[in-house]
Amino acid sequence: MISSHPSTMLRSVFILIGCVMISGCGISDSSTNPSPPPISGGDALQSAAVQLNWFPESEHGGLYQAVADGTFQAHGLDVTIRPGGRQSPVAPELVMGRVQFAMANADDVVLFRNQGADIVAVLATMQNHPRCILVREDSGVKTFEDLAGKTLQRQGGRAFLEFMRSKGLLDQVKEVPYHGSVSSLVTDKDVAIQAYSFAEPLLAEQQGVKVRKLMLSDLGWNPYSSVLITTGDMVRKQPDLVQSFVDATREGWQHYLDDPTLGNQAILKANQHGMTIEALQFGHQELKTLALPDDMPPESLGEMTDARWQTLVAQMVELDLVDGDKVRASDCYTTQFTESAEKMPDTVSVE
Structure with missing residues:
Protein backbone atom coordinates (compact mmCIF):
# COMPACT_ATOMS: atom_id res chain seq x y z
CA MET A 1 0.00 0.00 0.00
CA ILE A 2 1.62 3.21 -1.15
CA SER A 3 -0.22 5.33 1.38
CA SER A 4 -2.55 4.77 4.28
CA HIS A 5 -6.05 3.50 3.72
CA PRO A 6 -8.90 5.97 3.22
CA SER A 7 -10.16 4.93 6.62
CA THR A 8 -7.89 7.75 7.81
CA MET A 9 -10.79 9.94 6.69
CA LEU A 10 -13.08 8.41 9.32
CA ARG A 11 -14.55 11.74 10.30
CA SER A 12 -16.11 12.25 6.88
CA VAL A 13 -17.19 8.61 6.82
CA PHE A 14 -19.01 9.01 10.12
CA ILE A 15 -20.70 12.18 8.91
CA LEU A 16 -21.98 10.28 5.90
CA ILE A 17 -23.23 7.46 8.11
CA GLY A 18 -25.02 9.99 10.25
CA CYS A 19 -26.65 11.58 7.22
CA VAL A 20 -27.85 8.18 6.05
CA MET A 21 -29.38 7.38 9.42
CA ILE A 22 -31.03 10.78 9.75
CA SER A 23 -32.52 10.57 6.28
CA GLY A 24 -34.21 7.29 7.15
CA CYS A 25 -31.76 4.78 5.68
CA GLY A 26 -31.71 2.66 8.81
CA ILE A 27 -28.76 0.34 9.12
CA SER A 28 -30.71 -2.82 9.87
CA ASP A 29 -33.88 -1.94 7.98
CA SER A 30 -33.93 -4.20 4.94
CA SER A 31 -36.50 -2.01 3.20
CA THR A 32 -33.90 0.76 2.95
CA ASN A 33 -30.85 -1.47 2.61
CA PRO A 34 -31.47 -3.22 -0.71
CA SER A 35 -29.71 -6.47 -1.52
CA PRO A 36 -29.45 -8.51 -4.71
CA PRO A 37 -32.43 -10.77 -5.41
CA PRO A 38 -31.91 -14.48 -4.80
CA ILE A 39 -30.88 -16.74 -7.65
CA SER A 40 -33.98 -17.73 -9.52
CA GLY A 41 -32.65 -21.06 -10.71
CA GLY A 42 -30.92 -22.53 -13.73
CA ASP A 43 -27.64 -20.91 -14.64
CA ALA A 44 -28.58 -17.43 -13.41
CA LEU A 45 -25.82 -15.65 -11.50
CA GLN A 46 -26.48 -13.57 -8.42
CA SER A 47 -25.06 -10.06 -8.62
CA ALA A 48 -22.90 -8.70 -5.81
CA ALA A 49 -20.59 -5.71 -5.47
CA VAL A 50 -17.56 -5.29 -3.22
CA GLN A 51 -16.04 -1.92 -2.33
CA LEU A 52 -12.26 -1.76 -1.90
CA ASN A 53 -10.75 0.45 0.78
CA TRP A 54 -7.85 1.52 -1.45
CA PHE A 55 -6.63 1.42 -5.02
CA PRO A 56 -6.33 -2.17 -6.27
CA GLU A 57 -3.12 -3.76 -4.97
CA SER A 58 -1.86 -7.18 -3.96
CA GLU A 59 -3.83 -6.94 -0.71
CA HIS A 60 -6.95 -7.35 -2.87
CA GLY A 61 -5.43 -10.12 -4.96
CA GLY A 62 -7.84 -12.85 -3.91
CA LEU A 63 -10.84 -10.89 -5.14
CA TYR A 64 -9.32 -10.11 -8.52
CA GLN A 65 -8.12 -13.69 -8.85
CA ALA A 66 -11.61 -15.03 -8.14
CA VAL A 67 -13.03 -12.84 -10.92
CA ALA A 68 -10.24 -13.58 -13.39
CA ASP A 69 -10.19 -17.36 -13.01
CA GLY A 70 -13.96 -17.82 -12.82
CA THR A 71 -14.13 -18.78 -9.15
CA PHE A 72 -16.90 -16.31 -8.36
CA GLN A 73 -18.86 -17.50 -11.37
CA ALA A 74 -18.40 -21.13 -10.30
CA HIS A 75 -20.04 -20.18 -7.01
CA GLY A 76 -23.02 -18.64 -8.82
CA LEU A 77 -21.88 -15.03 -8.47
CA ASP A 78 -21.52 -12.13 -10.85
CA VAL A 79 -19.18 -9.86 -8.88
CA THR A 80 -18.33 -6.22 -9.45
CA ILE A 81 -15.19 -4.91 -7.71
CA ARG A 82 -15.29 -1.20 -7.02
CA PRO A 83 -11.79 0.27 -6.62
CA GLY A 84 -11.19 2.59 -3.71
CA GLY A 85 -9.05 5.67 -3.28
CA ARG A 86 -7.94 8.21 -0.73
CA GLN A 87 -11.46 8.84 0.56
CA SER A 88 -13.30 5.61 -0.17
CA PRO A 89 -16.67 5.70 1.64
CA VAL A 90 -16.56 2.07 2.72
CA ALA A 91 -19.04 2.21 5.60
CA PRO A 92 -21.60 4.46 3.86
CA GLU A 93 -21.57 2.30 0.73
CA LEU A 94 -22.47 -0.72 2.85
CA VAL A 95 -24.98 1.09 5.04
CA MET A 96 -26.82 2.55 2.04
CA GLY A 97 -26.87 -0.82 0.29
CA ARG A 98 -24.93 0.29 -2.77
CA VAL A 99 -22.57 -2.63 -2.21
CA GLN A 100 -23.04 -5.89 -0.34
CA PHE A 101 -19.42 -6.37 0.72
CA ALA A 102 -16.31 -4.29 1.31
CA MET A 103 -12.70 -4.50 2.49
CA ALA A 104 -11.39 -2.92 5.69
CA ASN A 105 -9.07 -3.53 8.62
CA ALA A 106 -10.33 -4.98 11.87
CA ASP A 107 -9.78 -1.75 13.79
CA ASP A 108 -11.91 0.05 11.20
CA VAL A 109 -14.74 -2.38 11.94
CA VAL A 110 -14.53 -1.52 15.64
CA LEU A 111 -14.62 2.19 14.83
CA PHE A 112 -17.55 1.77 12.45
CA ARG A 113 -19.56 -0.08 15.07
CA ASN A 114 -18.71 2.56 17.66
CA GLN A 115 -20.39 5.07 15.34
CA GLY A 116 -23.53 2.94 15.11
CA ALA A 117 -22.94 1.11 11.83
CA ASP A 118 -24.03 -2.54 11.90
CA ILE A 119 -20.94 -3.80 10.05
CA VAL A 120 -19.61 -7.32 10.56
CA ALA A 121 -16.35 -9.00 9.56
CA VAL A 122 -16.81 -12.38 7.87
CA LEU A 123 -13.29 -13.24 6.65
CA ALA A 124 -9.79 -12.05 7.60
CA THR A 125 -7.24 -12.48 4.83
CA MET A 126 -4.17 -11.37 6.76
CA GLN A 127 -3.58 -12.88 10.17
CA ASN A 128 -0.73 -10.44 10.80
CA HIS A 129 -1.08 -6.77 10.03
CA PRO A 130 1.35 -5.31 7.46
CA GLY A 220 1.43 -6.00 20.20
CA TRP A 221 -0.76 -4.03 17.80
CA ASN A 222 -2.05 -6.63 15.37
CA PRO A 223 -5.59 -6.17 14.01
CA TYR A 224 -6.65 -8.51 11.23
CA SER A 225 -6.05 -6.89 7.84
CA SER A 226 -7.73 -7.13 4.43
CA VAL A 227 -10.93 -8.11 6.20
CA LEU A 228 -14.05 -8.88 4.18
CA ILE A 229 -16.99 -7.09 5.75
CA THR A 230 -20.72 -6.88 5.20
CA THR A 231 -23.74 -5.69 7.17
CA GLY A 232 -25.50 -7.49 9.96
CA ASP A 233 -28.62 -7.29 7.83
CA MET A 234 -26.92 -9.31 5.08
CA VAL A 235 -25.74 -11.90 7.59
CA ARG A 236 -29.22 -12.31 9.03
CA LYS A 237 -31.32 -12.13 5.88
CA GLN A 238 -29.08 -13.37 3.06
CA PRO A 239 -26.73 -15.90 4.67
CA ASP A 240 -26.60 -18.03 1.52
CA LEU A 241 -25.22 -15.12 -0.49
CA VAL A 242 -22.70 -14.30 2.23
CA GLN A 243 -21.63 -17.96 2.40
CA SER A 244 -21.14 -18.15 -1.36
CA PHE A 245 -19.14 -14.93 -1.41
CA VAL A 246 -16.93 -16.00 1.50
CA ASP A 247 -16.31 -19.44 -0.01
CA ALA A 248 -15.39 -17.96 -3.39
CA THR A 249 -13.19 -15.28 -1.83
CA ARG A 250 -11.28 -17.83 0.24
CA GLU A 251 -10.78 -20.00 -2.81
CA GLY A 252 -9.67 -16.97 -4.81
CA TRP A 253 -7.09 -16.16 -2.18
CA GLN A 254 -5.80 -19.71 -2.18
CA HIS A 255 -5.40 -19.55 -5.95
CA TYR A 256 -3.73 -16.15 -5.73
CA LEU A 257 -1.22 -17.22 -3.10
CA ASP A 258 -0.42 -20.31 -5.16
CA ASP A 259 -0.06 -18.47 -8.50
CA PRO A 260 -0.92 -14.74 -8.71
CA THR A 261 -0.56 -14.39 -12.48
CA LEU A 262 -4.23 -13.90 -13.36
CA GLY A 263 -4.97 -11.80 -10.32
CA ASN A 264 -2.01 -9.51 -10.90
CA GLN A 265 -2.99 -9.01 -14.53
CA ALA A 266 -6.46 -7.96 -13.42
CA ILE A 267 -5.06 -5.60 -10.77
CA LEU A 268 -2.75 -3.94 -13.29
CA LYS A 269 -5.69 -3.37 -15.58
CA ALA A 270 -7.76 -1.87 -12.77
CA ASN A 271 -5.06 0.26 -11.14
CA GLN A 272 -4.00 3.26 -13.22
CA HIS A 273 -2.06 4.92 -10.39
CA GLY A 274 1.48 3.77 -11.11
CA MET A 275 1.08 0.13 -10.08
CA THR A 276 3.78 -2.16 -11.51
CA ILE A 277 4.17 -5.91 -11.84
CA GLU A 278 7.32 -5.67 -9.66
CA ALA A 279 5.27 -4.13 -6.84
CA LEU A 280 2.61 -6.82 -7.14
CA GLN A 281 5.18 -9.62 -7.13
CA PHE A 282 6.86 -8.12 -4.07
CA GLY A 283 3.50 -7.77 -2.33
CA HIS A 284 2.52 -11.31 -3.19
CA GLN A 285 5.59 -12.77 -1.50
CA GLU A 286 5.02 -10.70 1.63
CA LEU A 287 1.34 -11.63 1.70
CA LYS A 288 2.19 -15.32 1.96
CA THR A 289 3.74 -14.79 5.38
CA LEU A 290 0.98 -12.44 6.54
CA ALA A 291 -1.95 -14.61 5.45
CA LEU A 292 -0.53 -17.94 6.61
CA PRO A 293 2.03 -17.31 9.36
CA ASP A 294 3.65 -19.87 11.63
CA ASP A 295 2.91 -22.89 9.47
CA MET A 296 -0.82 -22.13 9.54
CA PRO A 297 -2.52 -24.71 7.25
CA PRO A 298 -3.88 -23.35 3.95
CA GLU A 299 -7.39 -24.53 4.69
CA SER A 300 -7.46 -22.18 7.71
CA LEU A 301 -6.96 -19.09 5.55
CA GLY A 302 -9.32 -16.31 6.56
CA GLU A 303 -10.29 -17.65 9.97
CA MET A 304 -10.76 -15.42 13.02
CA THR A 305 -10.71 -16.04 16.75
CA ASP A 306 -12.64 -14.46 19.58
CA ALA A 307 -9.41 -13.93 21.52
CA ARG A 308 -7.98 -11.69 18.78
CA TRP A 309 -11.15 -9.59 18.55
CA GLN A 310 -11.45 -9.34 22.34
CA THR A 311 -7.85 -8.12 22.53
CA LEU A 312 -8.37 -5.53 19.81
CA VAL A 313 -11.54 -4.08 21.30
CA ALA A 314 -9.95 -3.98 24.77
CA GLN A 315 -6.94 -2.14 23.36
CA MET A 316 -9.12 0.42 21.60
CA VAL A 317 -11.24 0.97 24.71
CA GLU A 318 -8.08 1.45 26.77
CA LEU A 319 -6.80 3.96 24.21
CA ASP A 320 -10.14 5.80 24.51
CA LEU A 321 -10.81 5.32 20.82
CA VAL A 322 -14.16 3.60 21.34
CA ASP A 323 -16.80 3.31 24.05
CA GLY A 324 -16.75 -0.10 25.70
CA ASP A 325 -20.49 0.20 26.35
CA LYS A 326 -21.14 0.58 22.61
CA VAL A 327 -18.83 -2.02 21.11
CA ARG A 328 -18.68 -5.71 21.97
CA ALA A 329 -16.09 -7.90 20.29
CA SER A 330 -18.65 -10.60 19.61
CA ASP A 331 -20.70 -8.17 17.50
CA CYS A 332 -17.74 -7.19 15.29
CA TYR A 333 -17.34 -10.54 13.53
CA THR A 334 -18.84 -13.92 12.85
CA THR A 335 -17.15 -17.23 12.10
CA GLN A 336 -20.28 -18.94 10.79
CA PHE A 337 -19.09 -18.61 7.18
CA THR A 338 -15.52 -19.82 7.72
CA GLU A 339 -16.14 -22.80 9.98
CA SER A 340 -16.50 -25.32 7.13
CA ALA A 341 -12.81 -25.53 6.33
CA GLU A 342 -13.30 -28.88 4.69
CA LYS A 343 -14.88 -27.05 1.75
CA MET A 344 -11.57 -25.45 0.91
CA PRO A 345 -9.17 -27.24 -1.48
CA ASP A 346 -5.63 -27.60 -0.21
CA THR A 347 -3.95 -25.86 -3.12
CA VAL A 348 -1.73 -23.17 -1.62
CA SER A 349 2.00 -23.68 -1.82
CA VAL A 350 3.75 -21.42 0.69
CA GLU A 351 7.52 -21.45 0.58
Missing part, protein backbone atom coordinates in the same frame (compact mmCIF):
# COMPACT_ATOMS: atom_id res chain seq x y z
CA ARG A 131 1.64 -1.98 9.31
CA CYS A 132 5.23 -1.03 10.06
CA ILE A 133 7.51 1.89 10.72
CA LEU A 134 10.08 2.03 7.95
CA VAL A 135 13.62 3.26 8.65
CA ARG A 136 16.89 3.25 6.78
CA GLU A 137 19.36 0.54 7.74
CA ASP A 138 22.02 3.20 8.27
CA SER A 139 19.75 5.17 10.64
CA GLY A 140 20.89 3.28 13.71
CA VAL A 141 17.27 2.40 14.47
CA LYS A 142 16.83 -1.27 15.28
CA THR A 143 13.96 -1.10 17.77
CA PHE A 144 10.97 1.16 18.37
CA GLU A 145 12.82 2.69 21.32
CA ASP A 146 15.58 3.80 18.93
CA LEU A 147 13.13 6.16 17.20
CA ALA A 148 13.83 8.74 19.91
CA GLY A 149 15.30 11.84 18.31
CA LYS A 150 14.08 10.90 14.83
CA THR A 151 11.34 12.43 12.66
CA LEU A 152 8.31 10.26 11.91
CA GLN A 153 6.15 11.00 8.91
CA ARG A 154 2.64 9.73 9.68
CA GLN A 155 -1.00 10.47 9.09
CA GLY A 156 -2.58 11.67 12.29
CA GLY A 157 -5.53 10.00 13.95
CA ARG A 158 -4.49 6.44 13.29
CA ALA A 159 -5.10 3.90 16.04
CA PHE A 160 -1.60 2.44 15.80
CA LEU A 161 -0.13 5.86 16.64
CA GLU A 162 -2.20 6.04 19.80
CA PHE A 163 -0.97 2.57 20.68
CA MET A 164 2.65 3.66 20.22
CA ARG A 165 1.98 6.84 22.15
CA SER A 166 0.51 4.89 25.06
CA LYS A 167 3.82 3.04 25.37
CA GLY A 168 5.85 6.25 25.35
CA LEU A 169 7.46 5.41 22.03
CA LEU A 170 6.65 8.80 20.49
CA ASP A 171 7.60 10.97 23.46
CA GLN A 172 10.89 12.03 21.90
CA VAL A 173 9.88 11.68 18.27
CA LYS A 174 9.09 14.63 16.03
CA GLU A 175 5.82 13.85 14.23
CA VAL A 176 5.11 15.44 10.86
CA PRO A 177 2.51 14.74 8.15
CA TYR A 178 3.02 11.85 5.75
CA HIS A 179 1.99 12.41 2.14
CA GLY A 180 2.44 8.95 0.67
CA SER A 181 6.03 9.20 -0.56
CA VAL A 182 9.30 7.57 0.49
CA SER A 183 11.34 10.52 -0.81
CA SER A 184 12.14 12.02 2.60
CA LEU A 185 13.26 8.64 3.91
CA VAL A 186 15.48 8.19 0.86
CA THR A 187 17.19 11.54 1.31
CA ASP A 188 17.43 11.69 5.12
CA LYS A 189 18.51 8.81 7.35
CA ASP A 190 16.90 10.50 10.36
CA VAL A 191 13.42 10.27 8.84
CA ALA A 192 11.12 7.31 9.48
CA ILE A 193 7.77 6.79 7.76
CA GLN A 194 4.61 4.81 8.36
CA ALA A 195 4.38 2.01 5.82
CA TYR A 196 2.90 -1.29 4.80
CA SER A 197 5.45 -4.08 4.62
CA PHE A 198 4.47 -5.13 1.10
CA ALA A 199 4.68 -1.69 -0.56
CA GLU A 200 6.96 1.11 0.62
CA PRO A 201 10.03 -1.09 1.31
CA LEU A 202 10.22 -1.95 -2.38
CA LEU A 203 9.90 1.69 -3.42
CA ALA A 204 12.78 2.70 -1.15
CA GLU A 205 15.02 -0.15 -2.24
CA GLN A 206 14.32 0.64 -5.90
CA GLN A 207 15.91 4.01 -5.16
CA GLY A 208 19.01 2.36 -3.75
CA VAL A 209 18.21 2.65 -0.04
CA LYS A 210 18.37 -0.35 2.28
CA VAL A 211 15.55 -0.28 4.81
CA ARG A 212 14.43 -1.98 8.02
CA LYS A 213 10.83 -2.72 8.97
CA LEU A 214 9.66 -2.28 12.56
CA MET A 215 6.46 -4.33 12.58
CA LEU A 216 3.64 -3.06 14.79
CA SER A 217 2.48 -6.66 15.20
CA ASP A 218 5.72 -7.39 17.08
CA LEU A 219 4.85 -4.53 19.41
